Amino acid sequence: MVRVKHRYLLVNILYPDDNTSSGATTSKGQKDVPYAVQFHKPTSDRVDTRMFMQMIRNGVADLFGDYGSGMTAASLQVKYFSPATSTAIIRVARDHYRLVWAALTFTTQLPKPVNQPCSIQVVRVSGTIKKAEEEAIRRAQASIRRAQRSDSSKPLNSASGAPATPGEMLDSMGLDDDRFADGIEDADEGSDEDDSG
Amino acid sequence: MFYDLNIPWASNDLPRTLTFLDDLGYNVVALNHTVSGKLPSNLSCPIPDPLPYKDLPAKLTILRRCTLVLTETHQNARLTELSRNYDLLAVRPVDEKTLQLACSSLDCDIISLDMTQRLPFWFKFKMMSEAIKSGKRFEISYASGVMGDSGMRRNLISNATQLIRASRGRGLIISSEAKSSVACRGPWDAINLAAVWGLGQERGYEAMSKECRSVVVAAQFKRTSYRGVINVVYGGEKPAAATAEKAENAKGKGKGQVNAQKRKADAIEATEGAAANGEDVRPISKRQTKRQQKEAKLKAAAGDAAAGDADVGT
DSSP, rough: OOOOOEEEEEEEOOOOOOOOOOOSSSSSSSGGSSSHHTOOOOOTTTTOOOHHHHHHHHHHHHHHHHHHHHHTTTOOOOEETTTTEEEEEEEEGGGGGGHHHHHHHOBBOOTTTTTTBBBBEEEEEEEEEHHHHHHHHHHHHHHHHHHHHHTTSSOSSGGGSSSSSSSHHHTTTTTHHHHHHHHOGGGGGGGGTTOOO | OOOOEEETTTSHHHHHHHOOOOOOTOOEEEEEEEEEEOOOOOSSSSOOOSOOOOSOOOTTTTEEEEEEEOOOSSOSSTTTHHHTTTSEEEEOOSSSHHHHHHHHHHHOSEEEEOOTSSSSSOOOOOHHHHHHHHTEEEEEHHHHHHHHHHHHHHHHHHHHHEEEEHHOOOOOEEOOSSSSSSGGOHHHHHHHHHHHHHHOOHHHHHHHHHHHHHHHHHHHHHHBBTTTTOOOOOOOOOOOOOHHHHHHHHHHHHHHHHHHHHHHHHHHHHHHHHHHHHHHHOOOOHHHHHHHHHHHHHHHHHHHHHHHHHHHHH
């Protein structure tokens, strides 16, 4: 009996538009927040795992019809969904992961009650969920770092006086932030055959 | 390095789009200005340099591109003048005849087809390979499929697969042509789309990076170099004035010496001016020098002998 092989897609939901129809955004003036932080803002709490799953299914059905839905239905699963960081890990059969990926690429807004324009970027394709998790943690830390830096670049800063800000915690962990900050993807994302377990 | 060589210049909220592209992982972006119909009298680039926005990502390279819609009657003569004002020149043929023209004789960098409508002709490998051989690249723009309705998406997929089939995966570039930031997708997402459409992952990666770079570099080369063949990358610095003078002196001296050895008469003539001042500066003859040497030797020997006597004496 051969084990069914999967791919784990680590996806980021990005919000390039400043349309604030969801309640998740802060009441603070949008103009003050730098673009890089705006793009990575948290997803609305009304979006849950089931809704996200339904969105993917509809997307696949929309783009590939019954064939696509049938091929991916058995294995498709949302393993992890975090509205706070707008991150999700999706499991799909290895043979058909490109269908799901294409469907995610063609997604332009969140499903019905939220209806927020978004752009979904697959940041990592992995053969094991462990690697996807590690990448998710790495990226979350990088985004904290980025927010921290943009905050500290302002002259008046309340956070810098606090004893243990997230950025300082990262400092103590010895993280090299320049590796993360530029947002360039890993080159090895393409060679997805490497870490198939 | 990832390239997106088609961002409409007239899109709304351009700094946001550019920042988003930088966030997605692009390194080079070309702003596009489309010219359709008759060429205006003033061909200069309307895109200001540098851009008048303050918070642009520092690492993003921004190029300027012009897309000329090719219709039946076009002005071929002013094409070079147009291309000189931009970093890249793209043409958009509307029918088979203009596509043929763009592939064969027209001097452009990118051939960009409108993929949202059903094209009334087939792509021929012979025609396309001719264009690719001369350095032109075919462009696939995905944003119309992302944002448009299902009809546009269908046409985009149909045309893209036709293009991939006819070109056999070579000489393609993938760009967004995104009118708003929501239509932009990450480079790897676009590569995956192309993979679904039948372009291999490696070819897709090349279409996002290597092929785009070759277009940009070739276009730059065409504009700055001598006849598109030789370009001076670094000509070295000008030597400082003092050292230059010294070098010239050294050179002159060397030449003088050679002359003196070869032709005595020249050297004599050169010193004539000094002689006129009253002093005899004629070169001493060989015999004269020998005589002088002998005298000097004798004198020295006599001096030595005298000294020796003195030593003995004490």
